[in-house]
Amino acid sequence: MEIRPLTLSEQKYTYAQSTQISGQTGNIGHLRGDFAHSGYGFYTTWFDNRAQWKTDEFKSGLDAVINGLREDKMPLHNRYDMADFCRQHKESAFPGNYCMEYGFRVDTEKHAFLLRCNPSKGDYNFYCFCYVKDWLDRHIGKAGQGIRFIDPHYKELFRIPDGGKIVITTSWGEKMERTCRFIDEYHTEIGGNLYHICEFAERMAHNGATYEPKQTDALPRKEAKHKDYER
Known part of the structure; x- marks a missing residue:
């Protein structure tokens, strides 16, 4: 069994996702576990997300992966081996x-199978999020283009990476940071709310608000591949 560290893009998928993202990535569910107070126990709870995708093939694969990770010196053997x-x-x-x-x-x-480990005593020690591989990799690949923001006239203003932040300045000068997630080329989640990029631009203009990338999150601008932005 081959185990490798997660890439930066994969790390965010070891947490619960929105309905939109979990559907696009083929998230079947996740396993949560801990090693008890002693560090040698093994207690787990399974959480369904898309039970209809929990096929016999998947269940056999999950059993094989978890059993492999529980072998000596592997991260799920006990809390000390995990550390x-x-x-x-x-x-x-x-x-x-x-x-x-x-x-x-x-x-x-x-x-x-994306595993997030925390070898600290007194906490849940691992989460294993399970995906349809092709769906997950396809979504991560598309998300690599970044999230684009436009003005109400459909001009691209800037892009940020999936999981990056924007700063919204209200008409009265209050500044708010919002984390953004890639859905597709025309949709994004901003602070947990789903928007079409045109809808967001129009709403901000109507409210007299402005928006810009958090200073550390701006991506180089790309030429638009489409002449219009369909809803």
């Missing part, structure tokens, strides 16, 4: 919501 495995693969580290976490990926023929 050692993560230390040996420092390139897998990324900032989590509360602490440094570690991410790995294992593939079968049709499915991708």
Whole structure:
């Protein structure tokens, strides 16, 4: 079984996604687990997302992957082996919501298993998010073009990476940061709300608000490949 650290683009898919993104990526569900107080237990809970995709082939693959990861010196053997495995693969580290976490990926023929590890005592120690492999990789590939923002006249203003942030300035001068997620070329989630890029531009103009990329998140502009922006 081949296990590798997650890429930067893959890391965000080790958390629960919106209905739109989980559908496009083929998220079947996820497994959450911990090693108990001793560090040697193994307690898990499965959460369905798309039960209709939980085929016998998938279930066999999941069992094989989890059993392989539970072997000696592998990250799910116990909390101490997980900590050692993560230390040996420092390139897998990324900032989590509360602490440094570690991410790995294992593939079968049709499915991708993205593992997020936290070897801290007293917390859930791992989450394994399960995807239809081709759907996940296709979505990540498309998201690589970035999220584009336009003005009400359909002129592209800037792009940010999937998961990047914009700064909205209201008509009265209040500034708000919003995280954005790629849906497709014409749709994005902004602060958890789904927008067509034209709808967002028109709404901001109507409200007298402006928007710009967070300074660290701007991408180089690209020439538009389409003459118009269909709804």
